[in-house]
Amino acid sequence: MATITRAISIKQPFVEQILRGTKRYEYRSVPTNIRERVYLYASLKPRLENKHWRGMNKSADELPKGKIVGSVEIADCRKRGPKDFVYKLANPKRLRVHLLPKNHPAPIFWRPQF
Numbered sequence: 383m384a385t386i387t388r389a390i391s392i393k394q395p396f397v398e399q400i401l402r403g404t405k406r407y408e409y410r411s412v413p414t415n416i417r418e419r420v421y422l423y424a425s426l427k428p429r430l431e432n433k434h435w436r437g438m439n440k441s442a443d444e445l446p447k448g449k450i451v452g453s454v455e456i457a458d459c460r461k462r463g464p465k466d467f468v469y470k471l472a473n474p475k476r477l478r479v480h481l482l483p484k485n486h487p488a489p490i491f492w493r494p495q496f
Contacts, residue, residue, distance in 0.1 A: 389421035
């Protein structure tokens with residue numbers, strides 16, 4: 383298996399939805415050429431709007447934040463609008479032990495140090 387060198391920062395509950403396989407696309411304002419497995423970093427601040435938590439059996443307080451909790455493959459990136467891009471996600475994997483990076487995460491892709 384190839385070594386994972388990058389991470390993507392995503393808020394909860396979206397990270398949990400990706401790991402459950404119910405969220406297969408990530409929407410961003412910038413495109414990416416990355417086509418590899420990346421770590422999933424659960425951002426420190428979750429999305430709190432109720433509409434994002436429908437169907438979840440956990441609250442924002444129960445889900446991990448500020449840690450790398452899994453990984454996912456970036457399979458594709460398509461333009462959706464003038465400033466909208468869709469990253470197609472595949473094969474999510476949950477980590478049994480969460481990783482705490484030493485360096486500060488960036489808003490999109492970054493290289494975690496352990």
